[in-house]
Amino acid sequence: MKKYTVKEKRAIRQGLLFISPWLAGVIGFTLIPLLLAFGISLTDYNFLTKPRFVGLENYITMFAKDPLIWKSLGITFLYAIISVPLQLVFGFLLANLLNQKLKGIVAFRTLFYAPCLVAVVSSTLLWKQMLETEFGIINYLLGLIGIGKVSWLGQTGTIIASVVFISLWQSGKMIIINLSGLQAIPTAYYEAADLDGCSRWRQVFYITLPMMSPTIFMNLLIGLIGAFKTFTQIKILTDGGPSNASLVYMLYIYKTAFTNYKLGYANAMSILLFVIVGILTVFVFRTSNKWVHYGSE
């Protein structure tokens, strides 16, 4: 191993000093709680009495005796599979539209960002009222074009569709991230392509998409993990109902911990979520070298 020079050592010390807030945060707010979560997951614990060690019992219950786990995981996967691609495509297309050199484009950017300034609680309450079966504006508007009343919050499929729509409406952050990715592409590339007589569509496929792939990759990861921790919207729209038709995984964890006070079990569920997210992340990273192009770096 190479010996460090005095200068190098000083640089490392300085560097670590500057990043120490992050380091402390990761240890205090992620690492220690994660270890603790694993510890609690091996116990039976209800806040009041002392935790009782039960080994892997919670995990066995989870895999063998609790159909709700699979149901809620199924709903969550379904939501992820529907929402993530839609978010990516929509975010990409809209950002491209907002990246055009047009008069008033800044006003449009502000406008499309605005919905995400409204608290998720408020926006969800708003949509809950708009989606109301009998009096809601959505069903009224659909009625105008001859579509009968839909019970939006009545079954899994339409609840997922509603949440997808709300999150698309509030995807301002993703649009902005895409926009910044687009703006980082040197215009010289497009000018060269223009000179070569390359059509717009080909430019999208041969310049924009490859140059945007690191941004899309980031959005894919953030979107995927976001989908797995969906909570607030469902909690407010349906609270998991009717009869667990929209019980997403995070809400099930919340209810297990804070309604039923089964902490050991809730933590075993959290660990499972951690493992699932971990596997997905590794999987996405593995495939990424096939389609994500990093520049000269």
Added chain:
Amino acid sequence: MNKKSMYGRTARKIGCYAALLILAVIFMFPLYWFFLNSFKSYEQLFQFPPKFWVWPFRLVNYLEAYMYPAFDFGQMMKNSAIITITSVIGAVLSSSVVAFGFSRIRWRGRDQVFVLVILTMIIPTEIVLTPLYLIYSKLGLLNTWFPVIAPFFFAKPFYTFMLRQSMMGIPVEMDESAIVDGCNVWQRFTHIILPQVKPTVLAVVIMAMQDQWNNYLEPLIFINSNSKQTISVGLTFFSGMNATEWNLVFAGAVMVALPILIIFVFFQKYFIQGVVVSGVKG
């Protein structure tokens, strides 16, 4: 430039405007509905067919929401404001310091450690909520603002990431000349680098403000007394014993949304520029 491509260009522009306008109407309509609902009476909210305009406005909704007997609206607004301001200060201080350490100091292993920052961005904090709950209850910090504010003081990954990206774009010569002038590392941070990334700092201010002001899950779990609760949780308290008082919900929600909307309108130019300049990418 020949005539044909001129026409093509105009047609494209018209197409873009048309798409933007249609989408804008779809995006703005719920916001319009949001504001309009806050001026409707309870009966008007559930009238069918729905009313696209009401007059006179039922402004008393706002007063009734503010004076709602079940909880102290003003107190919760104040709680949210204090929590948000503190968190924004913490977010800017901690993430800019950490971003500096990841961009302007060359040290071995720096970029490998930075990959970890991106990874922690991916770990859902929701996973550790119950263990954190236990830790806070042991430390006697439940039902205080500490659990809600604290994470903002430890360089949240996304803000750090944005600031780091924009600090990376500053030419090295700026540090070098500062070193020649006898600046120490801290002065380089406060006097040279930080002023260069002002737009991104502003973007972080707005994002942190928005994230904390609208935060729901953490106050819901860690705070359990109404006198300390934040207004984003408070909004769900308009559901009384019998039914949700929807007209008050909307008046309350508008009051909660307004501060952020106003600040955003003031700073939007810098905000969108700031994020765009920082070039958020992997």
